[in-house]
Amino acid sequence: MNVNPTDEQLVAYLDNQLDSEQRQRIDAAVAEDPMLGLRLQWLNRSSLPFKSAYDELVNQAPVDRMQAMLDTLPSATRPPLGRRRFLAAAAGLVVSGVLADRLFLSWQASQENDNWRQLVADYMVLYIPQTLDHLPNDEATQRSQLHTIETSLDLSLSPVQLALPRAEIKRAQILEYDGVPIAQITYLDPVHGPMALCITRSNSGSRHFVRERRHGMNIVYWAGMQHAWMLIGHNPAAELEAMATTLRGRLSA
Known part of the structure; x- marks a missing residue:
């Protein structure tokens, strides 16, 4: 068993298809790596009905x-x-x-239009402040992580564009679902906890702000000509929309 189990091994773990020794190794790896635990819960929540x-x-x-x-x-x-x-x-x-x-x-x-937002919500509901508070947040790290997103989604992003009042950028990464890249810029708000700006490609045309709630979190989403965006967190809906307005103004400039 690898130190970092593959998704296939984690799925076999969830399906009780591993022997006791393999299960013990994954149990130990999850105990040592909180992010591995998030991956495991993500895979467990992603089953189709x-x-x-x-x-x-x-x-x-x-x-x-x-x-x-x-x-x-x-x-x-x-x-x-x-x-x-x-x-x-x-x-x-x-x-x-x-x-x-x-x-x-x-x-x-029927799921195509909003499935990516549900996937993000399924993932974000697992976050707690302790998931993020130990991560490095220096500008060099942020720029390096943002470069990965820029390459995958053909975007130009900088820490200054993404800065929000009170909330601190903790990580920027590329996720993938069914071959579709989804960027996630995660913030830690000292008042309301983890929040995230997520981006994926879209050709459905420009769309103004729409609000919704998933898993008890507020979401504001919108779209430009090439990308769809969503901001998700436990912040009040009006506060989240004000942040989204700030981000949209900077990112469309």
């Missing part, structure tokens, strides 16, 4: 049509199992085929 999707598919199965087909079979060639069991098995085959693909694609499309 397959059960509810398949339940809906069973409800959509064309049972009447399959019953009619069954009734046309000569009695000698009918399956020996009862009709109820046969229909359930047939519905199961339908679920595993075209209808499953159709329902999943429908679910995926």
Whole structure:
């Protein structure tokens, strides 16, 4: 087992597919590295609702049509199992085929517009002040981390542009979900705790501020011609929007 487990190993850990020695190594690594614990919780929270999707598919199965087909079979060639069991098995085959693909694609499309904000909220709800307060915050470190974001998202960012009253920049990093890069600039507000400015690519056109709440946190999000932005934290919604206004003015200049 590597000192820094891969996502595949962490998923196997969550699925109870590791032996006791491998589990103990990951337990020890999580105890030593809080960020590894965040990764583990992130993977655990990122499961798609397959059960509810398949339940809906069973409800959509064309049972009447399959019953009619069954009734046309000569009695000698009918399956020996009862009709109820046969229909359930047939519905199961339908679920595993075209209808499953159709329902999943429908679910995926309905989530496309706001899924990245939900992913960020799932991640941010795990943060506490102790997650961030030990991180270096000198300007050289900030510029180095911001350079990674600039390269991934074709942006120009500086610590001065991102500065907010009271809140201190603690880390800038690139995350990735399903091949899509998401930048996260994390702040520590001494009054309200962790907050973050997150950025991803977008071609949906300019959008003014919209507010929402997820996991008890306030969110303000907006979009330009090439990027979508969101500011998330436990700060009051009006305060968060005032910060977003400041950031938008600087970053669009």
